[in-house]
Amino acid sequence: MYLTNGEELHKIILNAPIGICILKGKDLVYELVNPAYQRILPGRKLLNRRIFEAFPELANTQIEEAMRHVFETGIPYEVNNLLIPVAEYEGGQTRNRYFTFSFQAWRNGNIEIDGIVNTVHEVTENIKVQNDLRDAREMADQQKRVYETITSGTPDLMYVWDLNYRFTYANAALLTMWGKTWETAIGKGLRENGYEEWHAAMHEREIDQVRATKTTVRGEVSFPHAILGKRIYDYILIPVLNEAGEVEAVAGTTRDVTERKQMESALAQSSEELQAINEEMVATNEEQAASNEELLATNQQLANLNEELLAARQKIEESETTLRLAIDAANFGTWFIHSVTREFITDARLKELFGYYPQQELSIEQALAQITDEYREFVTNKLENAIYNGGDYDVTYPVIGLHDKRLRWLRAIGNLKVDPSGAFSAFTGVVMDVTEQHMDEQRKNDFIGMVSHELKTPLTSLTAIVQLSNSKLKHSEDAFLAGAMDKAHLQVKRMTNMINGFLNVSRLESAKLMIQKTSFNLEDLIDEVIQENAATMSSHVVKFERCQPVLVNADYDKIGSVITNLISNAVKYSPEQKEIVVKCEVTGNEAHVSVQDWGMGLTSGDKEKVFDRYYRVESNNTQHIAGFGIGLYLSAEIVRGHGGEIWVQSESGVGSTFYFSLPLKT
Incomplete structure (x- = not known):
């Protein structure tokens, strides 16, 4: 279904939550006023009256001049946050109020301009909050993001689907993102316009949900922009009801929240009229979600949160200082590995342990290349298992320094931690030089092996002597000597087993078993x-x-x-x-x-x-x-x-x- 006939457009205007009116003729007479517009000027009779008669506060202002220019040239005009003193009632006492206006030419069937479409949104409370928040000079980043979210402007992308999931409207921003024109996109389905299967299926389910429940659906999704690359979008889908109260279409708007852009409220020319209406509808829905009372309460909460953040930041800085002093005192090297990008960040000490200069770049592959051949595959497997499977990572291995050619034994201990976003994990750890401890262990093993070898020679002779003596005393009448020699034989055998055990341990640790x-x-x-x-x-x-x-x-x-x-x-x-x-x-x-x-x-x-x-x-x-x-x-x-x-x-x-x-x- 294409939303192109006047009756359908009037219906959407009347149901819109933002102020919209249609001014006809050169005198700009109110022909259509929706309830939201009437609420801006309560008690005033508007229909069939000239705007500067019913709304005299606009006379002789830049608004009057702009409206005349739009009517004469057809060039749209918009102004944000404009201060206008408005009477509480017609002819009454004025009060300063702020408005965002948009004017677009209204064309008849001959494409001649015979009126103006005016959308207006009062932002007085937003301006007041902005002025209050502007004085909070030490507002933290998190406070700024909350403020920007609350006061954000019009969404970027707007569109309408019929109940068969076909696009009946798409604004210029959406067409640009697709890299398509109106003729090649309208009337096409999600997949035909480049949506991936999962993305298309998701929106089809949501369209069915809106149709079944007649309620709004909101969500967040990530997908690529034809020009800007991968972006994150917040979207809201709302039902379009016919006179019988049944859903006959689903309108949607999508906002790029990657950089929290300001609301884009520009209304499109002629065929973009519906785009402007939907943009203002969504913007107002989002603004109405947070009431003025919530804004005031949020301001106080943010002030309290700022104090807590400052205290927490001080504690974190103290902890980081303590940790850095401990690492420096132990002469450890440190590293960080991003599980997705495999970015490898190290300090100067770690580079030194691998024989690199402090100013040199060091990648994971370069570090592994300095490990000796017999240990490299083992360390590589342990590292990959730790990063992607959360396995233990406490390994000791030898490296040959790149520049100093020095043999070092290093012990590396790492820990995998999932980022709060869930998008990646951080693998961090320390490396310490255990060369001296390893050499001490090697010297001890060498000593055990040497002593065990030296003991075997006299023990072999002793074994032969005991065996010979035992043979000669087997039939001896002296039972004591025979028994003593049996016991000596058992002790010699036990000592032989003990020495063989030490020898095997020495060989095992020297990889010679x-x-x-x-x-x-x-x-x-x-x-x-x-x-x-x-x-x-x-x-x-x-x-x-x-x-x-x-x-x-x-x-x-x-x-x-x-x-x-x-x-x-x-x-x-x-x-x-x-x-x-x-x-x-x-x-x-x-x-x-x-x-x-x-x-x-x-x-x-x-x-x-x-x-x-x-x-x-x-x-x-x-x-x-x-x-x-x-x-x-x-x-x-x-x-x-x-x-x-x-x-x-x-x-x-x-x-x-x-x-x-x-x-x-x-």
């Missing part, structure tokens, strides 16, 4: 371990619940040491004569081995740390149990090196069950 895989039956290995250690486990009953043959591809000796360690721990931490149960099961594509005891068990805190290096459970029951806390750590690393997992189920005072899994041979 080699895993040599072969195919074997896991059940045979468990049985062999139990038999070999039977002498050292005579105080307990070890029960092996056998399973079907399970073939795995793994390092025979190292998996054997894992089983030995789990059984040995079960013996150490459970009372004598208690049963130790060893199981082997197949679950899916994995073999699961478990060692269960009924000993002292673990607390929840111990369970989280029991596989950490050098960690030992400390309690009254463990004071006399020897160990260095490397067995479970080494076992965990061996299992993980095979692509398996290790875990524990335990309850303090009840007992523990340690598990590990290995992939089955395929």
